[in-house]
Amino acid sequence: MHKISPCLWFQGGNAEEAANFYVSTFRNARIKDIMRSTESGPKPVGRVIAVMFELEGEDFLALNGNPEFAFTPAVSMFIKCESQEEVDHYWDKLMDGGRSLACGWLTDRFGVTWQVAPTRLLGMLQDPDPVKADRTMKAMQGMIKLDLPALERAYNGE
Known part of the structure; x- marks a missing residue:
């Protein structure tokens, strides 16, 4: 417990x-x-x-x-996903009647806000190479649902 x-x-x-x-x-x-x-x-x-x-x-x-009292995005539930398939699963399920925000955030039909993010993203954003981290951050900021393959391409400079 x-x-x-x-x-x-x-x-x-x-x-x-x-x-x-x-x-x-x-x-x-x-x-x-x-x-x-x-x-x-x-x-x-x-x-x-x-x-x-x-x-x-x-x-x-x-x-x-x-x-x-109402829910706000000031408190959200963070889902750590191991793959794009997992991101897609949670995103698609929680978006049923919900609304997308940005950078992997969404609010479900009950008003609860969720962050659906690949665990790999945190490491890319904290890379000691600021160029890699910056490319990843810029790519993420242009997304609604996070796209792990696209984030990895940005991270690798492809």
Whole structure:
């Protein structure tokens, strides 16, 4: 069990729908528990209050909250992808009803922002050769969904 886990506050009463969507998107994922309102609860009896779910070994809590708080890109979920196929998988799934931002960022249909990035990119951007790192940064800044082969070509000066 992790000591710290994100709690995602959903405004529209769609925490369970969102948790099910995320569980269907990630390969190693599951719903762990669903908390429902009881006689003494704040919502009608049986209504979902929160859903505990797991994505790739990380715990999340989806909470059906009131409308006063909304998601912003100031907090995002970062997905480390080993290949372009993995980037494409997560990008395509999370974009269903969502909107693209830039440089591998997107906001899904529930308002949660995600960064879908190849792990190789971080190494290219931190290369001790500033010319390689700069070429990679410029290529990335021109992309919406990240294209690993194009980033590698930029990095290699091709």
